[in-house]
Amino acid sequence: MRLLDTLSPTQLERVKAALAKPALYGPDVDVRDYLLAEGPAQEVEADEDRVREVGIDLERAKRTGYYMQVDSERIRYISGLPGVEVMSIEDALEREPEVSRLIWRLVDPATDKYTAVAALRGRGGYFVRVRRGIRMEEPVQTCLFMVRGGLQAPHNIIYVEEGARARVLTGCTIMPESFGLHAGITEIYLERGARLDYVMIHAWSRGTHVRPRTGVLAGEEAEVVTYYINLSTVRTLQTYPRYILRDGARLHSVSLILGRGSSIIDVGAKAALGGRRAAAEILSRVVARDSSRVVARARVEGAFGRGHVECKGLVLSDAARVEAVPGLGAVGRGVTLTHEASIGKLSEEAIAYLMSKGFTREEAESILVRGFMNVEILDLGPQLTAYVKNLMRLLARAAI
Amino acid sequence: MTEVLTVEDLTARVDEELIVHRVNFLVSKEETLYIVGPNGAGKSTLLKAVVGYPGIIVEGRVIFMGEDVTGSPIDERARKGLILSHQFIPRIDGVTVGELIEMVARVSGSGVSTEEVAELLEIRHLLGREFGKGLSGGEMKRVEVAVTLAAGPKLALIDEPDSGVDVESALVIAEGIREMIRRSPVGSVVVVTHTGFISKYVPPTRVCIMMSGVLGPCSGPELLDKVLAEGFRIEVA
Numbered sequence: 273m274r275l276l277d278t279l280s281p282t283q284l285e286r287v288k289a290a291l292a293k294p295a296l297y298g299p300d301v302d303v304r305d306y307l308l309a310e311g312p313a314q315e316v317e318a319d320e321d322r323v324r325e326v327g328i329d330l331e332r333a334k335r336t337g338y339y340m341q342v343d344s345e346r347i348r349y350i351s352g353l354p355g356v357e358v359m360s361i362e363d364a365l366e367r368e369p370e371v372s373r374l375i376w377r378l379v380d381p382a383t384d385k386y387t388a389v390a391a392l393r394g395r396g397g398y399f400v401r402v403r404r405g406i407r408m409e410e411p412v413q414t415c416l417f418m419v420r421g422g423l424q425a426p427h428n429i430i431y432v433e434e435g436a437r438a439r440v441l442t443g444c445t446i447m448p449e450s451f452g453l454h455a456g457i458t459e460i461y462l463e464r465g466a467r468l469d470y471v472m473i474h475a476w477s478r479g480t481h482v483r484p485r486t487g488v489l490a491g492e493e494a495e496v497v498t499y500y501i502n503l504s505t506v507r508t509l510q511t512y513p514r515y516i517l518r519d520g521a522r523l524h525s526v527s528l529i530l531g532r533g534s535s536i537i538d539v540g541a542k543a544a545l546g547g548r549r550a551a552a553e554i555l556s557r558v559v560a561r562d563s564s565r566v567v568a569r570a571r572v573e574g575a576f577g578r579g580h581v582e583c584k585g586l587v588l589s590d591a592a593r594v595e596a597v598p599g600l601g602a603v604g605r606g607v608t609l610t611h612e613a614s615i616g617k618l619s620e621e622a623i624a625y626l627m628s629k630g631f632t633r634e635e636a637e638s639i640l641v642r643g644f645m646n647v648e649i650l651d652l653g654p655q656l657t658a659y660v661k662n663l664m665r666l667l668a669r670a671a672i
Numbered sequence: 673m674t675e676v677l678t679v680e681d682l683t684a685r686v687d688e689e690l691i692v693h694r695v696n697f698l699v700s701k702e703e704t705l706y707i708v709g710p711n712g713a714g715k716s717t718l719l720k721a722v723v724g725y726p727g728i729i730v731e732g733r734v735i736f737m738g739e740d741v742t743g744s745p746i747d748e749r750a751r752k753g754l755i756l757s758h759q760f761i762p763r764i765d766g767v768t769v770g771e772l773i774e775m776v777a778r779v780s781g782s783g784v785s786t787e788e789v790a791e792l793l794e795i796r797h798l799l800g801r802e803f804g805k806g807l808s809g810g811e812m813k814r815v816e817v818a819v820t821l822a823a824g825p826k827l828a829l830i831d832e833p834d835s836g837v838d839v840e841s842a843l844v845i846a847e848g849i850r851e852m853i854r855r856s857p858v859g860s861v862v863v864v865t866h867t868g869f870i871s872k873y874v875p876p877t878r879v880c881i882m883m884s885g886v887l888g889p890c891s892g893p894e895l896l897d898k899v900l901a902e903g904f905r906i907e908v909a
Contacts, residue, residue, distance in 0.1 A: 622762040624726050629776045629823045630750040639775065643766030 298510025326443025339398035364399035378487025386483035390425035397426030411439035421452035451479035462494035486513035519547025531564030540569025550577035560592035573601030642668035682732035709882035753826030763804035770799030782824025810841030846873030
């Protein structure tokens with residue numbers, strides 16, 4: 273079964289109509305070019321240095337499993353742990369046609385022109401399933417790499433069965449001289465009591481438009497911990513994952529965003545509290561330099577549970593712009609929601625203090641940016657924790 | 673050469689306002705110089721001007737260890753060993769007390785261990801706290817003396833180490849200052865205070881009074897006793 277065949281005739285009609293529908297947020301991109309048929313397939317290989325830059329270590333990942341996709345056609349994967357299945361979405365559909373029931377359930381293919389392009393032209397994507405009771409220590413690693421540019425629209429599914437603990441590290445990157453549109457669709461399902469630690473790093477180039485669309489359903493007592501990190505210049509990037517949290521489910525979502533060059537970035541997350549003890553915490557730290565423009569959104573809504581939203585921005589140049597858009601929505605008396613938002617610059621007082629102890633101005637600024645980015649890292653296991661910490665350091669270095 | 677620090681005709685302005693007026697003083701080897709005076713006398717601005725703090729317009733000369741450092745930026749002076757110990761510390765989000773002490777020790781090459789200063793300044797329980805956040809007056813001073821020690825000063829200029837602290841903290845801070853003197857290759861320190869409280873534990877070898885931006889007179893330790901008994905104004909008159 274092809275990905276396209278997962279759409280019903282009615283869906284297909286809606287999707288075609290959605291090709292003209294701009295996204296709710298972010299600059300509009302003309303997607304017509306990306307609908308054209310691709311040229312003859314060339315042999316393309318990922319640049320291993322570039323892959324390592326986004327933290328993907330395929331050798332190490334053989335122990336747990338990995339999925340590697342270059343452009344739309346070159347795909348290889350391996351499952352290294354009993355109870356942890358890693359394969360391409362096409363192979364998953366081939367082996368188990370019922371996997372199609374997980375496709376386009378959490379993300380509407382007619383949401384906007386990017387989901388529509390993905391629905392019509394998407395190829396590849398990973399299927400990761402972690403079986404009941406499995407507790408992963410090291411993560412499965414997935415890498416989506418663009419070499420020739422053009423369109424890359426994989427459809428990814430993560431399915432964590434009851435009580436399992438899954439860890440996934442995903443890195444998306446492109447060769448610096450390539451131009452393209454990445455419209456990855458990711459749908460994540462957690463059964464009752466499951467936990468997913470999900471770390472995603474983006475390192476695009478100044479010629480890339482990036483429009484990932486993500487939907488997550490966390491079942492009762494399930495827990496999602498997610499860290500999203502954007503390191504490099506991108507032409508435009510807009511993403512707004514949506515989380516549905518059932519009774520007792522918890523979400524901890526952190527976005528660390530560096531705006532560089534003339535990047536236009538609009539990122540955030542939205543959580544719907546669907547049960548009495550559901551809890552969501554959505555945090556973002558944005559550092560904007562050069563002439564970048566960054567919007568950080570976060571929204572929690574529902575009738576039950578509790579939620580907290582925190583958007584903090586740091587503006588490092590006069591031409592940079594940051595907007596923080598925290599949002600809360602309550603229905604009835606059963607919900608408690610709070611938010612905190614601030615945008616500022618580096619404190620001259622703190623810089624002078626650090627310089628008075630022997631740091632150069634550059635070192636002092638770097639310490640402050642690193643401190644600003646230094647969010648709490650929940651229990652992710654040693655490998656993912658070290659990885660996220662290292663990224664925080666890289667972000668601070670790249671910011672100054 | 674016995675002069676560690678020579679300050680000549682130093683005038684300091686902040687936002688056009690004259691705060692320190694033509695100040696001259698010397699710090700010799702093995703000297704503990706106290707600069708005492710009421711609040712608002714310009715003592716803190718004088719120290720900041722000597723270390724080259726940004727935002728202070730300075731005229732005159734500052735010679736440290738035989739080198740004219742008047743035009744050099746604050747971090748360069750710090751790396752030469754001229755270190756200001758602040759009256760107040762800023763908040764640094766996301767950086768703990770322990771991390772900062774470690775980073776300062778590393779950048780200065782002082783070889784001071786975090787454990788060691790934490791023990792001495794009784795701040796072991798604060799090492800995991802965010803720097804400058806939620807510290808009491810005494811804790812803040814102890815942390816700042818620890819950071820200053822980590823910077824490995826040849827000459828530390830310590831601003832109001834005893835204001836707003838209780839006796840227990842003052843004793844610990846005094847121990848920290850004595851350690852600075854012991855570790856300094858020239859054995860000197862400058863202490864600015866308006867209460868003189870710390871002098872019980874770190875006795876001065878020389879005392880200067882500062883009032884309304886003017887420094888002087890300077891004399892032996894007995895001057896401090898007199899000031900504490902009779903007040904600053906009587907002495908200057």
